Amino acid sequence: NKGKYEHYMQKEIHEQPESLTTTMRGRLIRGGSCKAKSVLLGGLKDHLKTIRRSRRIVFIGCGTSYNAALAARPILEELSGIPVTMEIASDLLDRQGPIYREDTAVFVSQSGETADTLQALEYALENGALCVGITNTVGSAIARNTHCGVHINAGCEIGVASTKAYTSQIVVMAMLALAIGDDTISSQARRGAIIDGLFDLPSKVKEVLKLDQEMKDLAKLLIAEQSLLVFGRGYNYATALEGALKVKEVALMHSEGILAGEMKHGPLALVDETLPIVVIATRDACFSKQQSVIQQLHARKGRLIVMCTKGDAASVCVGGSSRIIEVPRVEDCLQPVINIVPLQLLAYHLTVLRGYNVDQPRNLAKSVTTQ
Ligand code: UD1
Ligand code: M6R
Numbered sequence: 145n146k147g148k149y150e151h152y153m154q155k156e157i158h159e160q161p162e163s164l165t166t167t168m169r170g171r172l173i174r175g176g177s178c179k180a181k182s183v184l185l186g187g188l189k190d191h192l193k194t195i196r197r198s199r200r201i202v203f204i205g206c207g208t209s210y211n212a213a214l215a216a217r218p219i220l221e222e223l224s225g226i227p228v229t230m231e232i233a234s235d236l237l238d239r240q241g242p243i244y245r246e247d248t249a250v251f252v253s254q255s256g257e258t259a260d261t262l263q264a265l266e267y268a269l270e271n272g273a274l275c276v277g278i279t280n281t282v283g284s285a286i287a288r289n290t291h292c293g294v295h296i297n298a299g300c301e302i303g304v305a306s307t308k309a310y311t312s313q314i315v316v317m318a319m320l321a322l323a324i325g326d327d328t329i330s331s332q333a334r335r336g337a338i339i340d341g342l343f344d345l346p347s348k349v350k351e352v353l354k355l356d357q358e359m360k361d362l363a364k365l366l367i368a369e370q371s372l373l374v375f376g377r378g379y380n381y382a383t384a385l386e387g388a389l390k391v392k393e394v395a396l397m398h399s400e401g402i403l404a405g406e407m408k409h410g411p412l413a414l415v416d417e418t419l420p421i422v423v424i425a426t427r428d429a430c431f432s433k434q435q436s437v438i439q440q441l442h443a444r445k446g447r448l449i450v451m452c453t454k455g456d457a458a459s460v461c462v463g464g465s466s467r468i469i470e471v472p473r474v475e476d477c478l479q480p481v482i483n484i485v486p487l488q489l490l491a492y493h494l495t496v497l498r499g500y501n502v503d504q505p506r507n508l509a510k511s512v513t514t515q
Contacts, residue, residue, distance in 0.1 A: 151502040153303035157488045161346040163298040167312040181339040183322040191292045198248040204231045205252035208306035213252045215382035216317030219477035223325030233260035245272035254309040255511035256284020303503045305394045311481045341475030348472045352485045363493035374422045377404040378430040383480045387487030395494035404437045417445040427453040428476040
């Protein structure tokens with residue numbers, strides 16, 4: 145049931161304040177005078193010791209689920225102190241890459257039925273790793289076959305383009321990082337700030353959804369473009385990849401997410417006064433580096449659309465020619481949850497304006513159960 149919405153993708157984008165609330169329900173502990181703020185993931189509590197002892201955490205997934213894991217990787221590395229590596233399921237299988245008994249392999253999948261991810265799970269089980277699932281579908285193959293896991297509880301997602309599952313997956317993996325790091329005194333204040341940030345997140349998502357009309361206006365400007373680049377780094381490298389995936393998948397426009405640190409190693413050659421480029425430059429430890437990227441793109445007359453933190457327009461606007469998307473600020477590791485929303489809205493409006501099928505893009509299926 146689409147309710148007041150025209151498409152499931154639109155409904156699922158606007159539902160995110162509620163889906164995130166459901167994802168966190170019963171899992172965050174506010175703390176009090178004698179109790180620290182903490183996280184309770186029922187499905188993992190008996191396995192946390194084993195995870196903490198593992199030599200490596202390997203994230204495995206496809207498409208949007210892979211991107212969600214990439215968004216959570218920095219906070220997991222920070223709070224766990226364990227090396228975290230990333231695997232696209234098909235590529236792990238193509239290489240028969242090394243997976244060891246001492247590894248924790250985390251399988252991320254909305255449907256829980258993706259063939260590549262499922263086969264990578266069988267492979268990791270054979271190799272003796274502890275296998276953890278992060279899925280949206282209770283009773284799915286991945287949920288059943290992993291040793292333990294966390295349901296993201298985002299509610300049924302119908303649009304082929306994954307939106308609310310993405311933001312809920314990031315939140316679950318941030319909670320996973322908090323749970324693994326729970327025994328470390330030195331990071332207690334940081335963890336407390338993230339937990340406060342999680343409590344605030346649904347209201348901040350509600351705020352960023354107010355950019356709907358602005359994104360529709362931007363889509364009108366971009367309607368006839370051939371291509372759109374999205375530059376990000378750090379926590380928001382994943383946002384660049386995921387924003388570009390949404391644009392290509394539903395709006396059928398070529399789009400590429402680019403790691404801003406790689407700019408001079410190739411992508412800079414593409415920049416001219418015609419190609420539109422989104423630069424994600426919200427406040428975090430990478431902000432000054434992104435300011436310098438903006439200056440360099442501007443010097444080559446790049447057609448820039450800059451996403452920045454509310455109130456920062458003047459600090460990111462060189463020469464006054466860029467278009468600005470201002471978003472609310474949250475704790476740095478949660479910022480990808482906010483930053484993807486305008487890009488989801490942009491992809492949605494571009495699709496409608498270009499006259500393509502929003503909920504079932506050509507050639508794609510919601511869950512890819514064949515290889
Ligand atoms: C569980 C209940 C929830 C109830 C809550 C109350 C289920 C599905 N969930 O939620 O209804 O409100 O207790 O305390 O009954 N698992 C995997 N692989 C996965 C995902 C999950 O093995 O990919 C396992 C978990 O390890 C766990 C079980 O499935 O044993 C349920 O996981 P989850 O729903 O996340 O647990 P709770 O949040 O505790
Ligand atoms: O169900 P899964 O999360 O395993 O699906 C993985 C990908 O097929 C999926 O995320 C795909 O990339 C989406 N259509 C992207 O919107």
